[in-house]
Amino acid sequence: MYKYSFRVLWSEADNAYVATCPELPGVSALGESEGEALREAKVAMELYIEDMLESGESLPEPQIAHEYSGQTRVRFSKDMHRQAAQRAEREGVSLNRLIENAVAALLGSYDAYEYMRREMKQIFAEQFAKNSLVTASRYNTLGEEG
Numbered sequence: 658m659y660k661y662s663f664r665v666l667w668s669e670a671d672n673a674y675v676a677t678c679p680e681l682p683g684v685s686a687l688g689e690s691e692g693e694a695l696r697e698a699k700v701a702m703e704l705y706i707e708d709m710l711e712s713g714e715s716l717p718e719p720q721i722a723h724e725y726s727g728q729t730r731v732r733f734s735k736d737m738h739r740q741a742a743q744r745a746e747r748e749g750v751s752l753n754r755l756i757e758n759a760v761a762a763l764l765g766s767y768d769a770y771e772y773m774r775r776e777m778k779q780i781f782a783e784q785f786a787k788n789s790l791v792t793a794s795r796y797n798t799l800g801e802e803g
Contacts (some may be wrong), residue, residue, distance in 0.1 A: 659706060660719045663698055665691045678702055680717045731756065 661680050668675040674691050676698035678684040684705050688694030709716060733741065745755040 659702065659716075661702060662720050663695055665694055665698075680720055681705055 661678050663676050663678055665674055665676045667673075668687070671687055673687040673689060674694035676686050676688070676691075676694035678698060678701075681702060684698060684701050686694055686697030686701050688697055706716060741755060742752050745752045748755065750758075
């Protein structure tokens with residue numbers, strides 16, 4: 658049995674669930690339920706693998722779930738280490754807590770940025786569509802007067 662991963666998402670365009678296998682690009686399947694999409698994707702995976710093996714291609718390695726200890730080691734320049742330690746002392750927190758808060762702020766900022774980017778893209782698309790309709794309407798009006 659092959660140990661490849663699958664991802665199942667809802668597709669508005671297809672009005673169905675779509676299951677994909679990240680390790681095997683091109684393997685995907687639709688279903689009315691998540692389970693159906695996954696079952697169909699497994700069939701597609703088997704056929705894909707069979708075809709790869711028959712043509713002499715090697716199979717990609719399956720992705721594995723990583724477990725994280727919650728610990729890491731970070732190297733700083735001596736000056737940056739000094740500044741961070743002094744800042745932590747001023748804030749009354751450990752250096753570890755200061756670094757953890759800085760990373761959390763960075764990740765949170767990135768998430769907020771991505772959210773805002775998606776929202777702005779949607780707003781611009783809607784505004785573009787409205788402007789296109791107004792332009793087309795004005796063009797039609799001018800054509801009728803001439």
